Amino acid sequence: MSTQQKSFSSNLGAIMAAVGSAVGLGNIWRFPYTCGKYGGGAFLIVYLGFVFFLGAVLMMSEFIIGRRAQHTPVKAFQALRPDRKGWGLIGLLGIVTSFFILSQYLVLSGWTTGYVWEAITGSLASLGTSAAPISDYFTQFSTDSWKPALFLAIFSVLVLLVILGGVQKGIENVSKVLMPVLVVLILVLCVRSLTLPGAYKGVEYLFSPDFSKLTGEGILAALGQSLFSLSVGMGVMIVYGSYIPVNDNIFKTAMWITVCDTLIAVLAGLAIFPAVFSCGFDPAGGPGLVFCVLPNVFNSMGSAGIVFSTIFFLLLMVAALTSAISLLEALTATISEHLGTCRVVGAVLFFILSTLFGVIFSLSMGPLSHVKLAGLTLFDSVDRLNSIYLPPLCALGTVVFLGWVMPEHDVHDEFTNHGVLSGRFYGMFRFLARYVVPVALLVVFVSGILM
Ligand code: PFF
Numbered sequence: 001m002s003t004q005q006k007s008f009s010s011n012l013g014a015i016m017a018a019v020g021s022a023v024g025l026g027n028i029w030r031f032p033y034t035c036g037k038y039g040g041g042a043f044l045i046v047y048l049g050f051v052f053f054l055g056a057v058l059m060m061s062e063f064i065i066g067r068r069a070q071h072t073p074v075k076a077f078q079a080l081r082p083d084r085k086g087w088g089l090i091g092l093l094g095i096v097t098s099f100f101i102l103s104q105y106l107v108l109s110g111w112t113t114g115y116v117w118e119a120i121t122g123s124l125a126s127l128g129t130s131a132a133p134i135s136d137y138f139t140q141f142s143t144d145s146w147k148p149a150l151f152l153a154i155f156s157v158l159v160l161l162v163i164l165g166g167v168q169k170g171i172e173n174v175s176k177v178l179m180p181v182l183v184v185l186i187l188v189l190c191v192r193s194l195t196l197p198g199a200y201k202g203v204e205y206l207f208s209p210d211f212s213k214l215t216g217e218g219i220l221a222a223l224g225q226s227l228f229s230l231s232v233g234m235g236v237m238i239v240y241g242s243y244i245p246v247n248d249n250i251f252k253t254a255m256w257i258t259v260c261d262t263l264i265a266v267l268a269g270l271a272i273f274p275a276v277f278s279c280g281f282d283p284a285g286g287p288g289l290v291f292c293v294l295p296n297v298f299n300s301m302g303s304a305g306i307v308f309s310t311i312f313f314l315l316l317m318v319a320a321l322t323s324a325i326s327l328l329e330a331l332t333a334t335i336s337e338h339l340g341t342c343r344v345v346g347a348v349l350f351f352i353l354s355t356l357f358g359v360i361f362s363l364s365m366g367p368l369s370h371v372k373l374a375g376l377t378l379f380d381s382v383d384r385l386n387s388i389y390l391p392p393l394c395a396l397g398t399v400v401f402l403g404w405v406m407p408e409h410d411v412h413d414e415f416t417n418h419g420v421l422s423g424r425f426y427g428m429f430r431f432l433a434r435y436v437v438p439v440a441l442l443v444v445f446v447s448g449i450l451m
Contacts, residue, residue, distance in 0.1 A: 020175035020322030038218030041209030050226035066241025073235035090397035094235025106358035110152030143366035202273030233395030403434035
């Protein structure tokens with residue numbers, strides 16, 4: 001195998017960067033409302049099952065493929081089975097998925113960046129506490145022709161700057177600083193939220209299991225959320241896997257990331273729902289919860305509201321930044337390896353393309369809303385592609401490759417660091433990777449298409 005000189009400097013650096021990728025809008029924006037919608041504690045139980053028995057296994061699989069091959073996705077699959085080069089298509093699928101996820105992610109990140117600005121300048125606070133002006137404001141903001149595009153572009157430039165800084169100096173160092181900041185910000189918000197009068201109702205909503213709300217759709221949502229939240233099924237963790245130091249215990253690293261990611265999602269729920277209930281708002285706010293309901297909650301906190309809303313949107317932006325970084329890194333590393341160019345060329349190329357696509361998806365909610373694909377706006381089409389089709393398919397290909405195609409000796413070698421580690425969980429990992437995860441993904445993929 002060829003050796004890439006790029007690598008994280010330490011095990012901690014690798015964990016921080018991968019946690020940075022995993023913890024994002026998925027945890028703070030998507031998890032709380034999805035959990036609330038599908039039965040609170042009931043959803044949480046199913047989600048935990050998927051996260052630990054499926055998502056974590058996929059993460060280990062991607063790390064193993066990446067570290068063993070020391071290549072980006074397409075070449076990684078080909079290098080591990082040179083006689084079956086067709087498997088490189090799974091890597092290509094991952095890279096295409098990363099591109100579409102990044103373009104869509106930039107839209108939401110742009111809104112978040114815009115809301116940091118609106119919170120700091122007091123525009124959000126000036127809307128008062130009634131629901132209509134706040135949601136009208138959000139509708140106006142998100143359908144505006146230039147505002148979301150401008151903030152999207154500002155956010156993209158930040159992502160690009162980190163990538164240009166390189167793997168250690170850019171990604172690793174930024175993650176090492178931003179991740180602890182994020183934990184502090186979220187804890188501050190949790191304390192504030194949990195000490196509001198009547199906060200317990202929010203805790204109850206999040207944790208008490210209501211199995212009547214846990215439909216088949218809820219189970220699919222739990223699986224989709226677990227893949228998205230752990231950043232698996234798009235090749236990103238294959239690229240990060242190639243940067244993991246050789247003496248790093250892949251099993252432990254993946255478990256740490258999974259635990260941290262899950263804890264942050266639960267903390268986000270604890271920061272949001274108690275406040276929503278305490279202020280008497282509707283918890284079923286759905287995707288608009290963060291942008292339409294929370295400003296209400298902050299405004300009803302009096303003058304401290306500006307501080308808390310700024311903290312909240314900053315938190316959301318920090319989380320989004322480290323995730324977007326991992327997506328652009330996967331694209332940058334891949335194109336640079338294939339074209340043999342320096343990282344700057346690849347980074348700038350995908351920065352331009354993803355920003356352009358992001359702006360088009362953003363405009364499809366406003367001036368371009370008449371452009372439809374199979375009856376859906378462009379944003380809704382890419383959302384469907386990114387949730388139902390691409391990640392489960394790519395995840396399925398990856399795990400089948402690891403379980404059935406890649407030489408077992410290579411898998412065992414990476415899992416145990418060439419026999420140095422005992423590999424106590426290897427048998428369970430292999431069983432899950434060969435049978436349980438592929439079957440679960442297949443069922444979900446087919447039912448997702450049929451629904
Ligand atoms: N895991 C991120 C989140 O929860 O917001 C989203 C994400 C990042 C998905 C990177 C995929 C990825 F490759």
